[in-house]
Amino acid sequence: LRRAWTGDGEVHAEVALPEESVDVSGFGVHPALLDAALHAIGLLDAEAGTAPRVPFAFEGVQVHASGAEVLRVRLSRSGSGVRLVACDEAGAPVVSVDSLVLRELSGVVAPGAATRSLFELAWQADDASTIGDTSGWALLTAGEPPAGLPELPSFPDVAALVASVEASPAEAPRALLLPLPVTEAHADVPALVRAVTADVLSTVQAWLAAGVLAGSTLVVVT
CATH class of the missing domain: 3.10.129.110 (Polyketide synthase dehydratase)
Incomplete structure (x- = not known):
């Protein structure tokens, strides 16, 4: 045709x-x-x-x-x-x-x-092992730490963490956990997605710009 x-x-x-x-x-x-x-x-x-x-x-x-x-x-x-x-x-x-x-x-x-597409969206299962040593970890959250996470030093943002590292002779954390907020059933999902995406982007940019955190790993926790 x-x-x-x-x-x-x-x-x-x-x-x-x-x-x-x-x-x-x-x-x-x-x-x-x-x-x-x-x-x-x-x-x-x-x-x-x-x-x-x-x-x-x-x-x-x-x-x-x-x-x-x-x-x-x-x-x-x-x-x-x-x-x-x-x-x-x-x-x-x-x-x-x-x-x-x-x-x-x-x-x-x-x-x-979608069914005619050559591409497919599929979740790949990954075995999650039990967390062992959490020394050298830190939490980036302005509110209460989410349930289920280990007790870790907490900072409201990257700037506060950088100030703490620069003021103390201790080494910078090797891992930073950034938990995402839990979505409420009545939440405006599109607006929440935009807000969370903007917050995560701002945090990632600040983390990349912080020289004292160059050896750390940022992990987003959902």
Whole structure:
């Protein structure tokens, strides 16, 4: 299916066989060419539902010429069916169908763009081992530490941690835990996502800019 146009309750399409050599002998109309001509029916029935439909009954089929490799097709409504008229590049008639009735496939859901994609989003399971030595760890949080985390030195932000490290001869923490807030059921999720993303970005930028924390690792905890 190379091109398609819609208008005035009709669909016009141009279909062609592959450019490589295809043997059209022995066919009134090559099956692949006829199949491509029928693909444009989806534009004629764009609002007819989402279930897949397949040709069910042909009436008034006439083959006027054979050997065509390119078809120009006009599709229009014919009662409950579809009328098809196809000509070659010179405008000479090749095949016509007075009525083609389609039938929906029951129990089959039309694939959406996501299911047709070559890419897939999937969570990779990772075995989490028990935390052992937490010495040299610190927590970055302005509120109460989340439940389940070990007791660690806590700082409201990177600036407070840097000030503490610079004022003390102790080494900088080797790991910084940045817990994310728990989402409430009634929360405005889009607004919360924007706010949390901005906060995390600000923290990461401050951490990267702090020379005394160059040897540390920042871990976001959800």
